[in-house]
Amino acid sequence: MSTRTIVWFRGKDLRISDHAPLRDAADAGEVIPLFVLDPYFFAPTRARELPHRMQFLLDSVGALETTLAQRGSRLLIVAGKSVEVVPRLVREWKADRVVAQRWVEPFARERDRRIRDALGAKFELHEGETLMPPGTLRTGAGRPYSVFSQFARVLRETAMIRTPLPPPRSLPPVPTDVGAQLAVMPTCKQLGIERNPALLEGGEQAGKARLKRFLRDAAAAYPEHRDRMDLPGTSRLSADLKFGTISARQVWTAVEDALNGTPAARSFLNELVWREFTHSTLWDRPELLESPFRPGFAGFPWQYDEALWRAWVVGETGYPVVDAAARQLLGEGFVHNRARMISASFLCKHLLIDYRRGEAHYMKYLTDGDWAQNNAGWQWSAGCGCDAQPYFRIFNPVTQGEKFDPEGNYVRRWVPELAKMPARHIHHPWEAPEAVLRAAGVRLGQTYPRPIVEHRLARERFLAVAAQHLKRDTRARVASPTITRPRLDPSQSDVLSPGVRTRKAT
Ligand SMILES: Cc1cc2nc3c(=O)[nH]c(=O)nc-3n(C[C@H](O)[C@H](O)[C@H](O)COP(=O)(O)OP(=O)(O)OC[C@H]3O[C@@H](n4cnc5c(N)ncnc54)[C@H](O)[C@@H]3O)c2cc1C
Numbered sequence: 441m442s443t444r445t446i447v448w449f450r451g452k453d454l455r456i457s458d459h460a461p462l463r464d465a466a467d468a469g470e471v472i473p474l475f476v477l478d479p480y481f482f483a484p485t486r487a488r489e490l491p492h493r494m495q496f497l498l499d500s501v502g503a504l505e506t507t508l509a510q511r512g513s514r515l516l517i518v519a520g521k522s523v524e525v526v527p528r529l530v531r532e533w534k535a536d537r538v539v540a541q542r543w544v545e546p547f548a549r550e551r552d553r554r555i556r557d558a559l560g561a562k563f564e565l566h567e568g569e570t571l572m573p574p575g576t577l578r579t580g581a582g583r584p585y586s587v588f589s590q591f592a593r594v595l596r597e598t599a600m601i602r603t604p605l606p607p608p609r610s611l612p613p614v615p616t617d618v619g620a621q622l623a624v625m626p627t628c629k630q631l632g633i634e635r636n637p638a639l640l641e642g643g644e645q646a647g648k649a650r651l652k653r654f655l656r657d658a659a660a661a662y663p664e665h666r667d668r669m670d671l672p673g674t675s676r677l678s679a680d681l682k683f684g685t686i687s688a689r690q691v692w693t694a695v696e697d698a699l700n701g702t703p704a705a706r707s708f709l710n711e712l713v714w715r716e717f718t719h720s721t722l723w724d725r726p727e728l729l730e731s732p733f734r735p736g737f738a739g740f741p742w743q744y745d746e747a748l749w750r751a752w753v754v755g756e757t758g759y760p761v762v763d764a765a766a767r768q769l770l771g772e773g774f775v776h777n778r779a780r781m782i783s784a785s786f787l788c789k790h791l792l793i794d795y796r797r798g799e800a801h802y803m804k805y806l807t808d809g810d811w812a813q814n815n816a817g818w819q820w821s822a823g824c825g826c827d828a829q830p831y832f833r834i835f836n837p838v839t840q841g842e843k844f845d846p847e848g849n850y851v852r853r854w855v856p857e858l859a860k861m862p863a864r865h866i867h868h869p870w871e872a873p874e875a876v877l878r879a880a881g882v883r884l885g886q887t888y889p890r891p892i893v894e895h896r897l898a899r900e901r902f903l904a905v906a907a908q909h910l911k912r913d914t915r916a917r918v919a920s921p922t923i924t925r926p927r928l929d930p931s932q933s934d935v936l937s938p939g940v941r942t943r944k945a946t
Pocket residue numbers: 666674675676677678679681682711712714715716718775776777778780781784802806808809810811813814815816817818821
């Protein structure tokens with residue numbers, strides 16, 4: 441007998457290729473593709489808090505509507521709180537079950553737990569966000585890994601990454617007795633968001649094209665170019681992976697096939713393993729969205745200087761690479777990984793500002809803003825995370841700039857007031873001779889700021905504060921001021937689809 445299945449697309453799986461829930465539903469009978477406009481994300485006040493992600497999401501859902509229609513199906517869009525809407529639709533549409541892709545975040549797991557309790561039908565969650573179900577890899581003692589190199593070694597030695605599923609050639613039409621109370625996807629304008637033309641295009645086709653371009657133009661030189669902020673040396677697939685317009689498995693296998701065990705393949709796949717590590721870590725330690733991995737950092741005496749914070753946000757610290765990163769974030773909703781590391785380190789260590797504040801700012805403006813990866817990136821940079829950069833390693837923004845933006849072109853692009861500075865001086869204009877500054881049209885303190893802190897002093901201050909704090913007895917510490925962080929309406933469960941394991945990781 442045919443089964444009627446609601447395939448609930450939830451914003452991290454906006455594709456039809458390698459989509460296990462969709463395949464599963466189509467194999468079983470009637471398919472009802474669903475997207476819920478939950479006010480938690482789509483209320484205009486909320487949507488405006490994540491303008492770049494929202495634009496990419498709307499474009500990607502729009503593209504999904506088109507692809508499903510081309511295959512003979514239809515995406516049904518319904519407005520309301522997921523925890524109420526989904527159980528109601530199951531009853532109204534007489535569905536036998538709901539299938540979806542699992543999320544790892546703690547709030548999503550809680551959301552799904554509530555939905556499962558209210559559903560009155562089967563709720564099946566498939567893997568798909570990561571290469572392997574988070575929580576799969578364990579140390580000999582059965583504990584989660586806290587050292588990346590060990591996690592990566594075990595993943596490469598033992599993981600079988602299954603071959604991605606092809607897209608369905610056709611899908612059954614949505615049954616005629618469903619479809620009441622449908623909504624349409626809002627536009628950016630309706631949500632009060634101004635479209636940013638500099639963002640990457642969303643959608644499955646655009647993601648596949650990006651992957652193809654990367655493999656053709658940049659993948660082979662990835663190890664040499666990946667840290668260069670001035671070159672298009674990375675894949676730019678992070679938003680696709682975040683919204684699932686392409687799956688991690690698709691990227692993994694495409695790179696394996698194209699680069700075939702070369703050092704370039706290893707280097708790139710290692711970054712996908714970092715992605716895996718961050719999701720796995722958050723799965724096992726959900727409290728990380730609230731508190732540092734290293735307990736010694738609890739109650740760290742961060743400072744709250746609004747002027748310094750504003751200078752960092754708008755890109756007027758006087759450190760060109762840090763300013764370029766800040767402006768790239770606001771300008772195109774993306775920051776090069778090296779620039780993220782320099783900029784995050786600068787905020788926490790040079791300015792002594794709480795990493796959670798930077799984390800929230802990045803989550804607001806990054807198109808690829810992802811709870812697991814962003815939190816891990818910030819905790820790594822602050823020195824308090826799982827296998828983080830040691831707290832006493834402090835990036836020097838000048839030497840980092842000279843090394844990873846040797847001609848200064850990254851700075852020139854994002855800090856145009858320094859565009860005419862020669863490469864030799866562009867990363868430390870305050871040390872340039874007066875004649876050089878004049879020739880470049882730079883008036884320090886007027887057209888471009890002087891450094892807001894002095895590197896050596898800031899470094900010594902952080903080291904002293906951190907050393908003092910870390911040697912204190914944890915029990916005596918007071919809690920640091922709370923940074924408000926948007927919380928999701930809860931939802932998620934733990935039914936896993938058995939993964940078909942056909943490929944071994946390189
Ligand atoms: C402070 C900070 C915040 C970050 N916030 C995010 C975030 O919100 N979302 C996000 O996707 N990445 C985040 N990263 C990781 C990294 O900067 C981006 O994934 C990368 O810059 C995206 O560009 P790309 O797709 O061209 O990367 P590529 O170099 O082409 O890498 C391929 C993929 O591997 C993954 N990846 C690469 N580097 C890392 C890493 N260090 N940690 C985890 N996964 C990685 C990404 O999914 C990326 O798309 C953050 C890093 C730092 C230091």
